[in-house]
Amino acid sequence: MHRHRARSPLSSSPGLGHAVKAVLFLLLLAGCAAKPHPQLYHLGIPDPPLMQKKAGSPVLLLETSAIPRHLDRPQMVTRQGGFQLVVHEHHRWSAPLDRLMRESLALRMDARLPGFRVIPAELGPAYPPPALRLRLQIIDFSGDEKGEVRLSGMFSLEAPGKLPKEVPFDVRVFSTSIEPEALAASQSLALDGLAEQLMAEVRNLF
Numbered sequence: 022m023h024r025h026r027a028r029s030p031l032s033s034s035p036g037l038g039h040a041v042k043a044v045l046f047l048l049l050l051a052g053c054a055a056k057p058h059p060q061l062y063h064l065g066i067p068d069p070p071l072m073q074k075k076a077g078s079p080v081l082l083l084e085t086s087a088i089p090r091h092l093d094r095p096q097m098v099t100r101q102g103g104f105q106l107v108v109h110e111h112h113r114w115s116a117p118l119d120r121l122m123r124e125s126l127a128l129r130m131d132a133r134l135p136g137f138r139v140i141p142a143e144l145g146p147a148y149p150p151p152a153l154r155l156r157l158q159i160i161d162f163s164g165d166e167k168g169e170v171r172l173s174g175m176f177s178l179e180a181p182g183k184l185p186k187e188v189p190f191d192v193r194v195f196s197t198s199i200e201p202e203a204l205a206a207s208q209s210l211a212l213d214g215l216a217e218q219l220m221a222e223v224r225n226l227f
Contacts, residue, residue: 060201061115062097064125065209067132078138079152081223082145083127088119088159097201100165112201118162122212126157129216134223153226154179155219162211164204168196172211176219180226190218 092098095117097109114121123141131139140148157176164170173191192214196207 057111059111059113061113062201062205063115064121064205064212067125067128078136080148080150081130081134081137081139081153081155082142082148082151083123083130083139083155083157084142085119085123085157085159089161092118092159092162094118097205098163099199099204100163102166109201119159122157122159122162125209125212126216126219129213130220130223133216134220136227137223152180153223155223162208164196164199164207166199168199168204168207170194170196170204170207170211172208172215176222178222178226183226188222190215192218 091106094108095113097112097114099107099109101107116124120141120143123143127139127141131137137153138148145151155176155178158174159172160174162172171191171193173189175187175189177185177187179185192211194207194211194214196203198204
């Protein structure tokens with residue numbers, strides 16, 4: 022007695038099998054296309070200094086000693102209510118946030134402090150030992166559901182022969198929108214405000 026195995030419709034119709042595979046391939050492509058690509062943000066790229074720095078300009082080294090764990094991630098984070106944080110999966114920083122802050126602050130200050138070469142910690146090995154060391158401790162650098170951006174923390178300046186002191190800062194900027202792009206622009210403005218405060222402290226030392 023012979024048993025006949027049921028044949029698959031796809032095996033009996035090669036054309037139909039190819040059609041099904043093509044449909045599955047198109048669905049896969051559609052799924053990949055539907056997945057949104059993350060938007061990347063930076064904190065502003067200032068113009069280079071108008072005046073050329075002297076080769077022997079003293080170095081001011083910019084460091085960040087701490088950044089909150091909830092901000093130490095690629096995604097943008099906003100505050101909502103009293104205790105809730107919102108992580109924006111598809112809106113990300115173009116580099117680690119603490120590094121972006123150091124580089125952006127150093128560029129701002131270097132353009133407006135003609136007596137110093139201001140560099141982020143990453144470039145320290147390429148320069149002479151610093152005459153000044155500026156350390157930042159970040160407590161908050163985020164926006165909330167009302168569009169208020171807050172940049173707060175402490176900083177200290179270390180100079181030879183001078184006792185370092187910790188100085189608090191709390192810069193607030195109101196964004197025109199709660200959209201991530203507008204909040205990132207307001208965070209850039211908050212960084213401008215912090216740069217002004219830091220430069221004032223440097224000038225007071227000399």
